[in-house]
Amino acid sequence: MTLPLTSQLCSGDLAVHVTIPEGFSPVPQSPTAAPLRELCLKALQAPVGFPELWQCVIPGDNVAVAIDPEIPDIAGILSLIHEELQRVPEGGVSLTLVLPADPAGRQWQWLRELLPLHLQQSITFVDHDVADRTHVSYIASSLSGERIYLNRHVAEADLIITIGITRFDPALGYRGTSSCLFPALTDTETQIRNGFTPSAFENAGELESRRQLVDEVGSLAGTQFTLQLIHGTHGPMEVLAGHPDQVFERARTRNQQYWTVSLNEPTDAVLTSVPGGPTAWSCFGQALENVMELIDQGGRIIVVADLDMPEGPAATLVRRTQDPEELLRPLKKEPLPDGTPFLQLIEACRRARVYLLSRLPAEVVEELGMIPLAGEAELQKLLTTVPQCVVLPNAHCARCLLK
DSSP: OOOOEEEEEEETTEEEEEEEOTTOEEOOOOSOOOOHHHHHHHHHHSOBSSOOGGGGOOTTOEEEEEEOTTOSOHHHHHHHHHHHHTTSSTTOOEEEEEEOOOTTSSTTHHHHHHSOHHHHHHEEEEEOOTTOGGGEEEEEEOTTSOEEEEEHHHHTOSEEEEEEEOEEETTTEEEOGGGGTTTTTSOHHHHHHTTOSGGGTTOOOOHHHHHHHHHHHHHHHTOOEEEEEEEETTEEEEEEEEOHHHHHHHHHHHHHHHHEEEESSOEEEEEEEOOOSTTHHHHHHHHHHHHGGGEEEEEEEEEEOOOOOOOSHHHHHHHHOSOGGGGHHHHHHSOOTTHHHHHHHHHHHHHEEEEEESSSOHHHHHHTTOEEEOSHHHHHHHHTTOSSEEEOTTGGGOEEEEO
16 A cells, blocks of 8 residues: 655745645656755856856946746846856946836836845846837847847847746747747737737647747847756756757756656646746646646646735636636737736636635635635645545646646
């Protein structure tokens, strides 16, 4: 008889311990997570296919940094990048942080407050607005003849650094490296033309051509240095730095090795957790979409997630409607800033019963169409009623397949 396993599922400051009953299927664990600062320092000291970062610039250069909002401890990583660039002699370089839309809807004020005072004063912050054409500049035309526009601070920089996460993405195949430049830092017209808007998430065809366009834009922009995190099942597993093409290939290989989850037949339930923080809702929606591939109609998706109170326009619509499925068409036709995770939630609730253990009031969880779990004990009790379950922390990173 197999002894029961104990699993910890963490989301932000929310952590629960559950006993995994016999017959459940814990996904194989990735290597033990390490402190993120330690991983970043190691990567910056030994870049792939490129010299150390401070050797890539000369005094007086303007360095533009583009980030994926999902990256954890953005403030800590920016501090490390700043330290590296301070090694440049004779006055150093100027650093511009070009920010996409804030997933938390707070214009990145929380990030500014996390940075040490000397960084607040030495970094130039630029908030990119996809609806404002004055924010973008023409950089070149793609091989297909499309005129490519990017944020003008990126287009005019002497060095572009991208910081993000390489992981499976249903709209690109894999996100990472230049995907934090394009489409995030282009204009609305370009995003719609290339199918990068929330209304297109359900039809994620032509992944390879989309990814090729992202890489082509990165090359046309002259992106030279990237820092990419690879998630493990319980936190950061590895960080790679250096030339974008070489880093992306290595990171994609790692993801294929650790994050391809394949089952012979559908399971009754999936138990997962997602990171907390400003991008928690985005990760939550992606996790739901990913694990739907593994369950039968009427199955159960059980999520541990430290989510902020949903207050955006799409969340408000979902909470106020009696039948969320009626919102699918209008939310796809006229995308809202917070629309994607709630479209994914509605689709998940059509297929499965979605249970949520969070800090949100039970009535809010119910208004969103989910079943609230009051705590660890109630979660453990629920698991005893499930005949078969896959335990998959950080399911937003997983590529889930049925053989």
